[in-house]
Amino acid sequence: MFKLCSETDRDPHAMSITVRYFASLREQLGASEASVSADGIRCVADVWQRAQPGRDLPPRVLAAVNHAHASLEDTVTDGDEVAFFPPVTGG
Amino acid sequence: MAVVLHSEPLEPFNLVNEHEGGLSPGSFGACALFVGTMRDFNDGDAVTAMTLEHYPGMTERELALIEDEARTRWPVQDSLIGHRVGRVEPGQPIVVVAVWSAHRQAAFDACRFLMEALKERATFWKQEELQDGRRRWVSPSPQPLSPEGRGA
Numbered sequence: 001m002f003k004l005c006s007e008t009d010r011d012p013h014a015m016s017i018t019v020r021y022f023a024s025l026r027e028q029l030g031a032s033e034a035s036v037s038a039d040g041i042r043c044v045a046d047v048w049q050r051a052q053p054g055r056d057l058p059p060r061v062l063a064a065v066n067h068a069h070a071s072l073e074d075t076v077t078d079g080d081e082v083a084f085f086p087p088v089t090g091g
Numbered sequence: 092m093a094v095v096l097h098s099e100p101l102e103p104f105n106l107v108n109e110h111e112g113g114l115s116p117g118s119f120g121a122c123a124l125f126v127g128t129m130r131d132f133n134d135g136d137a138v139t140a141m142t143l144e145h146y147p148g149m150t151e152r153e154l155a156l157i158e159d160e161a162r163t164r165w166p167v168q169d170s171l172i173g174h175r176v177g178r179v180e181p182g183q184p185i186v187v188v189a190v191w192s193a194h195r196q197a198a199f200d201a202c203r204f205l206m207e208a209l210k211e212r213a214t215f216w217k218q219e220e221l222q223d224g225r226r227r228w229v230s231p232s233p234q235p236l237s238p239e240g241r242g243a
Binding site for chain 2: 020022023024064067068069083085086087088089090091
């Protein structure tokens with residue numbers, strides 16, 4: 001017997017994107033982490049719209065994909081970690 | 092090359108001594124060192140403490156990339172970046188950057204580059220506690236004269 005791939009066999013995390021927020025943005029949104037479906041997501045801007053529907057990306061907010069600085073047009077795929085944060089103030 | 096994030100008070104001179112102890116004696120002729128310390132004032136207000144948030148994983152990665160970049164631009168023998176995270180009080184060190192090289196010019200230039208690149212790219216965020224009880228997130232200041240950065 002062949003075993004068919006089915007929805008129930010699918011790893012639920014394989015089709016999701018982890019979203020993280022830091023610093024003042026985390027406080028404004030009242031959340032530090034979320035998970036959104038990767039279905040139909042192409043770029044960083046899509047991730048924001050799915051995670052924060054109806055809310056514009058605040059001015060000057062920066063993004064990262066898998067721990068690397070990214071632009072809003074950068075590609076996002078299943079299993080990626082996408083972060084949004086204000087300008088950095090270290091040092 | 093080393094990146095160290097500390098949630099306990101940073102001891103910059105001990106860190107530098109310890110790191111230099113691992114280098115081959117006589118193999119370098121210069122060590123340039125920068126230490127940044129917390130002030131008790133900012134933007135005209137008295138500041139009693141500060142909390143440094145970071146993005147675990149990304150912050151370390153970004154600092155290591157900055158060190159790699161310095162190495163491609165100057166003859167750097169070794170470098171060290173140490174940074175505090177968590178709650179810091181006035182007078183405590185926040186950051187230490189050290190660069191070892193054969194000659195002073197590369198050491199000075201690479202040290203300056205590392206510090207400016209850290210301020211521009213590394214994912215740290217400061218929240219101040221003011222004397223009147225308010226808490227506020229620090230806004231990035233315009234870049235100082237930085238031949239390497241994006242400028243003011």
